[in-house]
Amino acid sequence: MSIHVHPNILEIMAKVKSLFNVEGTLGEVTFYKDQDGYKIRTKNGVSKERIMNDPAYARTRENLAEFANAATSGKMLRRSIVSLMNDAKDNRVSSRLMQVMSRVKNEDLISARGERNVATGILTTLGMAWLRGFNFNRKAILDSVLQASYVLNPATGEVVIDDLVPIQQLDIPEGATHVTLSSGFLNLDFNTGVKDLQGSNLVNLPIDATISTVNLTPVGVPVGVGQNFYFLKVAFFQQVNAVQYPLNNGAFNALQIIEVV
Template identity: 65%
Template sequence: MAKLKSLIKIEGTLDDLTFYKGKEGFLVRTKGGVSKNRIDNDPAFARTRENGSEFGMAAASGKLLRRSILDLMVDAKDNLVTSRLTQVMMKVKNADTTSPRGQRNVAVGIASPMGQLALKGFNFNIRAIMSSVLLSDIALTTATGEVVISDFTPDQNLDIPQGATHVSFSSGFLNLDFATGDKDLQLSPVSNLPIDNTTTTLTLTPAGVPVGTGSELFFLKVAFFQEVNGIQYALNNGAFNALQILEVL
């Protein structure tokens, strides 16, 4: 590392030199780092290769899950959902206690109680956490995916965004095989309600039980709308919509 003495203050990379501003002023250093070839082949980087392999598989599993629920997630997600879900999938992968290092994966980890617990409760929109948006108890029947919200009063049991006049509820029952990629998502009809003081019991029943031998995941979605001249419009492009994984089996 050397100090740059010049009237011209440079920041960035030029050939093999990197210019940057530090506590002591503008500094310059040669480009460093380990070559890809060494990382790929040097025994000293075995752990690095193993960690990279497992991270890649966790990221792929997160992508598979997101693509499996596009119909639910399209208007109920935040800008960091990809990285947040990958972090959770890394925890699920860590629950794989049988595969060797470098080969631990979500497909094995999700079959364990620890792996299922890591994914349970995940919120796809960090700006709208389900427990903060919906202030009611939720009853789930895992055999059918049916979700029941009893004695629900929109004005009292919702954290209502400004401008919202209506709210919609829907549920999803997903069978997803993280090893093969096979998936089947069954959705309930959408229940749309005006936001008022009317009390009702919401029953959301998916169209059927999904087929397959993978993991079973159960979802609940809450979406807000504003009615103008008899037409309901998504409120702020879904910024306040909540989508959560209720259970993983």
């Protein structure tokens, strides 16, 4: 069995804040945050060279390799949906998603220890289940924000919300006058990083008692041999003098993975 760990993985992990902004202990390695950002250190002063070469630390190297895969996979997903997520996320979405990706990786029952990966784990029923329902903004959970039923067509990515009454079926933040609903259909290959995101039309509605049927249809079906992800987004706006402004920079916007196949 070979464990593929970059020889400079400790420096890489210490420097890349956007990828490993977590705190805690993994084997002999501790992740922490100081005034310069997120860093790592080894317990009991164990050198990087020893961790990377000493047979006694084989399990630590295995853990590091799998940790890196989960973090990289989370980054792939986040970067694939930047256009959806940029105004619908919380400040811990990276670490929360990485934790879920680690659970997906654990569903890989084929690869050797230290080589388990998200690309294999996501092919399983449980692997897909871990990501289904993930909310990118923990302060705006979709099932609480949108209190209406919707139907997804997995073949086209179309989402239909019948008879939506905004004033009754939305958890409306103070100051919101309008809401925009949209969806996304993504194919992402965790092996190669190849991605294709197809966004839907935007349906903008005043927050009142008008009944509307919302049809959100992606412009096309994404191309690829990876996993299919379906997203539903609710964004709030405040209208002032006929101009709609994002409400509180998107703090109340919801974005969820509603299905994975």
